[in-house]
Amino acid sequence: SFGYFGKEPLKEVKLLVCSIDGCLTNGRIYVTEDQKEMVSYDYRDIVGIDLLKKRGIQVRLISERDCSKTLSAMQLGCIAKVSATNKLQVLEDWQKDMGLNWKEVAYLGNEESDVECLKKAGMSGVPADACALAQKAAGYICKSNGGCGAVREFAEHIFLLLEKVNSARKQ
Amino acid sequence: SFGYFGKEPLKEVKLLVCSIDGCLTNGRIYVTEDQKEMVSYDYRDIVGIDLLKKRGIQVRLISERDCSKTLSAMQLGCIAKVSATNKLQVLEDWQKDMGLNWKEVAYLGNEESDVECLKKAGMSGVPADACALAQKAAGYICKSNGGCGAVREFAEHIFLLLEKVNSARKQ
Amino acid sequence: SFGYFGKEPLKEVKLLVCSIDGCLTNGRIYVTEDQKEMVSYDYRDIVGIDLLKKRGIQVRLISERDCSKTLSAMQLGCIAKVSATNKLQVLEDWQKDMGLNWKEVAYLGNEESDVECLKKAGMSGVPADACALAQKAAGYICKSNGGCGAVREFAEHIFLLLEKVNSARKQ
Amino acid sequence: SFGYFGKEPLKEVKLLVCSIDGCLTNGRIYVTEDQKEMVSYDYRDIVGIDLLKKRGIQVRLISERDCSKTLSAMQLGCIAKVSATNKLQVLEDWQKDMGLNWKEVAYLGNEESDVECLKKAGMSGVPADACALAQKAAGYICKSNGGCGAVREFAEHIFLLLEKVNSARKQ
Numbered sequence: 159s160f161g162y163f164g165k166e167p168l169k170e171v172k173l174l175v176c177s178i179d180g181c182l183t184n185g186r187i188y189v190t191e192d193q194k195e196m197v198s199y200d201y202r203d204i205v206g207i208d209l210l211k212k213r214g215i216q217v218r219l220i221s222e223r224d225c226s227k228t229l230s231a232m233q234l235g236c237i238a239k240v241s242a243t244n245k246l247q248v249l250e251d252w253q254k255d256m257g258l259n260w261k262e263v264a265y266l267g268n269e270e271s272d273v274e275c276l277k278k279a280g281m282s283g284v285p286a287d288a289c290a291l292a293q294k295a296a297g298y299i300c301k302s303n304g305g306c307g308a309v310r311e312f313a314e315h316i317f318l319l320l321e322k323v324n325s326a327r328k329q
Numbered sequence: 330s331f332g333y334f335g336k337e338p339l340k341e342v343k344l345l346v347c348s349i350d351g352c353l354t355n356g357r358i359y360v361t362e363d364q365k366e367m368v369s370y371d372y373r374d375i376v377g378i379d380l381l382k383k384r385g386i387q388v389r390l391i392s393e394r395d396c397s398k399t400l401s402a403m404q405l406g407c408i409a410k411v412s413a414t415n416k417l418q419v420l421e422d423w424q425k426d427m428g429l430n431w432k433e434v435a436y437l438g439n440e441e442s443d444v445e446c447l448k449k450a451g452m453s454g455v456p457a458d459a460c461a462l463a464q465k466a467a468g469y470i471c472k473s474n475g476g477c478g479a480v481r482e483f484a485e486h487i488f489l490l491l492e493k494v495n496s497a498r499k500q
Numbered sequence: 501s502f503g504y505f506g507k508e509p510l511k512e513v514k515l516l517v518c519s520i521d522g523c524l525t526n527g528r529i530y531v532t533e534d535q536k537e538m539v540s541y542d543y544r545d546i547v548g549i550d551l552l553k554k555r556g557i558q559v560r561l562i563s564e565r566d567c568s569k570t571l572s573a574m575q576l577g578c579i580a581k582v583s584a585t586n587k588l589q590v591l592e593d594w595q596k597d598m599g600l601n602w603k604e605v606a607y608l609g610n611e612e613s614d615v616e617c618l619k620k621a622g623m624s625g626v627p628a629d630a631c632a633l634a635q636k637a638a639g640y641i642c643k644s645n646g647g648c649g650a651v652r653e654f655a656e657h658i659f660l661l662l663e664k665v666n667s668a669r670k671q
Numbered sequence: 672s673f674g675y676f677g678k679e680p681l682k683e684v685k686l687l688v689c690s691i692d693g694c695l696t697n698g699r700i701y702v703t704e705d706q707k708e709m710v711s712y713d714y715r716d717i718v719g720i721d722l723l724k725k726r727g728i729q730v731r732l733i734s735e736r737d738c739s740k741t742l743s744a745m746q747l748g749c750i751a752k753v754s755a756t757n758k759l760q761v762l763e764d765w766q767k768d769m770g771l772n773w774k775e776v777a778y779l780g781n782e783e784s785d786v787e788c789l790k791k792a793g794m795s796g797v798p799a800d801a802c803a804l805a806q807k808a809a810g811y812i813c814k815s816n817g818g819c820g821a822v823r824e825f826a827e828h829i830f831l832l833l834e835k836v837n838s839a840r841k842q
Contacts, residue, residue, distance in 0.1 A: 533740035
């Protein structure tokens with residue numbers, strides 16, 4: 159084996175921040191005639207979040223929408239910031255709290271409002287159906303659409319990279 | 330740069346009228362056994378509507394169905410006309426109220442009932458899954474299906490065209 | 501014009517019978533944790549049913565399931581038979597009531613339980629995602645999946661054929 | 672006819688065990704703002720379960736999630752084990768109860784937690800959108816996605832194989 163010579167620098171991911179609408183969900187919002195809201199997620203992505211936690215990578219969620227009610231119904235046990243008008247600021251606050259640098263942060267986003275975070279994060283990904291600007295800013299484009307396994311796929315991409323890093327270090 | 334020589338005449342879009350079922354929504358209507366109705370929309374399209382408003386383009390919604398309850402649940406803050414038996418008449422009333430000519434109106438529709446409006450509007454678009462007659466009448470056919478980003482895509486098409494117009498004018 | 505020389509005999513369609521689960525709906529049944537059921541349909545198919553009625557073709561619905569509650573929530577104004585263990589018998593009863601022969605009946609089905617009706621009806625169609633046996637038995641295979649425009653597409657197929665018949669008769 | 676020379680040994684399937692999230696359902700979980708959960712299934716798969724029962728093959732369901740409420744809403748009349756932390760153990764218990772060996776058990780799964788069961792079962796299948804490890808472990812990969820006819824397709828695969836076995840035995 160020749161070790162790890164990928165384009166991305168060796169890194170330790172300690173935190174994955176995931177945008178809610180369009181990444182954890184497919185961005186589809188259901189409304190009933192009695193004014194109730196509903197969203198959906200894919201169980202594969204929940205498995206992905208569990209796999210991340212087991213490997214010691216914290217998962218936090220972010221949204222510019224106020225989706226607190228449906229989010230709490232998901233019972234994911236993740237710290238989340240909703241109604242976030244400035245996502246970059248939220249990430250910087252979280253980094254300070256956790257004592258992390260950008261290289262230790264992975265980010266999964268899909269919207270124009272995610273572009274800055276995608277550019278700064280040590281690892282960045284977008285679902286296959288992310289907007290053009292977000293795709294351009296991200297290091298990894300998932301084959302899965304948002305809300306349909308993109309979180310799981312990005313998690314497995316992170317694991318693969320970390321394995322390469324570890325095996326390179328052992329050389 | 331050689332300025333703007335597109336087929337469509339230079340124009341200022343001041344109003345986008347969007348059909349609800351099949352454009353803003355995917356046309357799918359959910360019904361529960363306790364006789365409640367539910368519809369869904371894509372958060373990307375809401376971002377598109379916000380981008381239009383920020384650029385000074387008003388967005389109004391129209392439907393031949395009585396979808397008032399689910400529409401109000403969407404909290405879009407757009408003027409809307411539901412149960413519209415004659416969409417062309419509604420558009421003409423709105424134009425009169427707002428003092429607009431047809432060149433200043435963009436229209437996104439998908440059904441036979443949208444054909445006349447599509448033909449008259451200064452800019453016209455259909456989702457990828459619009460009916461054949463509507464596709465024929467429209468100037469722009471979205472890659473996105475109705476309720477799955479078509480409003481957003483049509484908004485970005487409008488922005489692109491307006492930018493070309495502006496850059497042509499500056500020459 | 502050389503008149504109508506299609507493989508199917510000239511006919512007058514007076515009744516379209518449409519299977520509910522998998523044709524009018526996409527066969528997807530939603531269940532809530534408080535034991536409520538929900539189904540969905542495509543507004544395009546409702547437009548198709550309206551177009552059929554306007555042309556004097558009655559539309560009736562049939563299901564082997566007891567979907568009476570969700571069906572009544574759809575407010576389609578169509579005669580329907582649910583919990584139908586023998587669809588062929590139901591059709592024969594309807595024919596007798598309406599004084600129709602098989603050539604005047606069109607049938608849209610998707611399941612093994614629809615095969616006999618598909619074989620007997622003057623015109624027969626299946627959605628693109630119908631089961632293999634139903635596809636084999638039908639005269640027309642829609643490009644649309646069940647619950648996603650198949651009823652509309654089959655309606656337009658019927659109109660096209662009736663037009664050809666009429667124009668052939670005028671020769 | 673030259674009898675049955677397939678790679679899989681001749682067998683009698685007496686029990687099909689099917690994973691719930693991602694096989695019977697599409698793995699999509701809907702949550703409302705009043706903290707209710709909803710899932711969906713495809714009526715074709717219910718027809719498939721009925722066909723299996725008619726041929727004397729028992730169908731049991733398994734999930735690592737606690738999906739008991741939505742499952743009971745489906746009214747499938749199948750024995751089920753939810754919150755199963757060790758699926759293999761559950762299957763071994765069921766085998767003992769029913770007096771079956773592994774060759775008499777068919778298994779449809781889609782997740783890493785299904786891999787052991789897929790490897791041990793006499794017949795094994797995965798939906799088209801199963802995770803990579805599950806696909807590798809399974810004998811049959813459905814063309815249908817989970818929750819969209821995979822159970823029905825796997826049932827028909829079983830019937831086809833049993834027919835071949837029977838016709839081979841008659842030689």
